[in-house]
Amino acid sequence: MQRTTYNNNISSLNSLQASLMSTLQCLTFLFLFLLLQVATPASPLPLAGRRPILDNSNHSNFAKHPRRVVFPVNRGSCDLFSGEWVRDETYPLYRTEECGGGMIDPGFDCQTYGRPDSDYLKFRWKPFNCDVPRFNGVKFLQEMRNKTIMFVGDSLGRNQWESLMCMITSSAPFVHTHIIHEDPLSTFKILDYNVKVSFYRAPYLVDIAKIHGKTTLKLDEISVDASNAWRTADVLLFNTGHWWSHTGSLRGWEQMEIGGTYYGDMDRLVAMRKGLTTWSNWVLRYINSPLTRVFFLSVSPTHYNPHEWTSGAKASTLTQGGKTCYGQTTPFRGTSYPTNSYVDQKKVIDEVVKKMKSHVSLMDISMLSALRIDGHPSIYSGDLNPSLKKNPDRSSDCSHWCLPGLPDTWNQLFYAALLF
Numbered sequence: 001m002q003r004t005t006y007n008n009n010i011s012s013l014n015s016l017q018a019s020l021m022s023t024l025q026c027l028t029f030l031f032l033f034l035l036l037q038v039a040t041p042a043s044p045l046p047l048a049g050r051r052p053i054l055d056n057s058n059h060s061n062f063a064k065h066p067r068r069v070v071f072p073v074n075r076g077s078c079d080l081f082s083g084e085w086v087r088d089e090t091y092p093l094y095r096t097e098e099c100g101g102g103m104i105d106p107g108f109d110c111q112t113y114g115r116p117d118s119d120y121l122k123f124r125w126k127p128f129n130c131d132v133p134r135f136n137g138v139k140f141l142q143e144m145r146n147k148t149i150m151f152v153g154d155s156l157g158r159n160q161w162e163s164l165m166c167m168i169t170s171s172a173p174f175v176h177t178h179i180i181h182e183d184p185l186s187t188f189k190i191l192d193y194n195v196k197v198s199f200y201r202a203p204y205l206v207d208i209a210k211i212h213g214k215t216t217l218k219l220d221e222i223s224v225d226a227s228n229a230w231r232t233a234d235v236l237l238f239n240t241g242h243w244w245s246h247t248g249s250l251r252g253w254e255q256m257e258i259g260g261t262y263y264g265d266m267d268r269l270v271a272m273r274k275g276l277t278t279w280s281n282w283v284l285r286y287i288n289s290p291l292t293r294v295f296f297l298s299v300s301p302t303h304y305n306p307h308e309w310t311s312g313a314k315a316s317t318l319t320q321g322g323k324t325c326y327g328q329t330t331p332f333r334g335t336s337y338p339t340n341s342y343v344d345q346k347k348v349i350d351e352v353v354k355k356m357k358s359h360v361s362l363m364d365i366s367m368l369s370a371l372r373i374d375g376h377p378s379i380y381s382g383d384l385n386p387s388l389k390k391n392p393d394r395s396s397d398c399s400h401w402c403l404p405g406l407p408d409t410w411n412q413l414f415y416a417a418l419l420f
Helices: 002-039 060-064 137-143 155-171 224-230 268-286 343-355 366-370 406-419
Strands: 083-087 123-127 148-153 177-180 185-190 195-201 207-211 214-218 235-238 255-258 261-263 293-297 361-363
Touching (some): 137 406, 155 235, 293 406, 366 406
Parallel strands (some): 235 293
Antiparallel strands (some): 177 185, 185 195
C-alpha cells in the first residue's frame, strides 16, 4: 500500500515537471518572438540614401501624392500651362514693403527703383479649362512643416526664390523668419514651422573648377558640395538655360571638359544636352526616396528684340525706335508668342526630362512667360546712374523679372503642382 502511494507521488511529480518544462519552452519561444519583432521592422529599407522623417504626421497631401508628373499637370483635365493672361484688380499678391528687408534684390525691385507704371502688376494667369488655386502661405507652411524646399540654378531661380519668400511672408505675416545670404547657398528659415526655403547658385548645374589655371566647365560632373547640399532637400526645383548661350566675357568659363578631353568651345546645344544628361543621371542615382519631389523649370524667355512681338501691330506700347523691352506696359495680346527664339533650348530640356519618366515634373512656363513682354525690370533694375537710364537700348535688363511680377505666377503653379 505504501509502495503504491509512493509510486503515484513519483508519477505526479514527473507529470508536473514535464508540464512546467513545456510551459517554460512556450514562454521562451514567445519571448524570443516578441524580441525579434521589436528588433526587426516589418518592411526594412536600405539605409543608403535615406533621410530621417522628422514628423510623419505632417506629410498630408505632399506624402499622399509623392510623385505626380507635371507634363502638363493632369493632361486630361487641366493643363496649367495653356491659357491666357486676364486682368485682375486683386493683384498683385503682395506689395514690396511686405517682403521685409533683404528679400528682394535691387535688380528685381522695379517699383522701388522708379518704374512709373503699375498695370503690369494687374494680370493673372488663367488656364483654359481650370483655375489655379490662389497661394495660401499658411497652408503651404503646414504642408511643408519640417521640410526643405531648394531652388537650384541661375539668377532666374533666385528670382523665383525671392518671389516665394515674399508670397509666404505676406500671406502668413506673423511668422518668425531668418535669412542667411551666402554663396552658393542662401536660406530663408520660417522658424515657427521649421521650414527652409533655399537657393543654391549653379548656373549650369554641372561643376565649374580651375584646371591648369583655366576656368573649366566640367560637363560630366556634379560637384561633391552641390550634390551633398541638394540631397538634404525634400523638394528640389532646378533651372538652367541662359548661361549656355552667353558668349565672350559673359560666358563664365574658358574651356569645357568631358572625360579628360578639353574643348575651347562646342555647339552650345550639344554642351547643354551633355550637362543636363549628367544632371539627370545624378537625379536617377541619388533621389531614390518617393517622398522627395523634383521639378524642372523650363526656359524663361528674354525680350531684347521688339521685332519678335511687333508683327501684326500687336504690341501694346512700344517706344519709338526702341530695341529692348523698355516701354512695354501690358502683356502681348494673344495666347501664343510669334517667335521661336527659346525653342531650341526648351526642346533639349523637354527631351531630357521626358526620358526620366516619373522622376521629374516639368514646369512648362516658357509660353506663358513669353507673353509677358511687360514684366522685365528694363532700366529700373537697381540704382542705375542717370547716363545708363537715358540709354535703355544699352542698359535695359530684359532677362529677369520685376517683383512683384511673373515669378509669382511660377510659384502659384508650383504650389498647385506640389500640393493639389
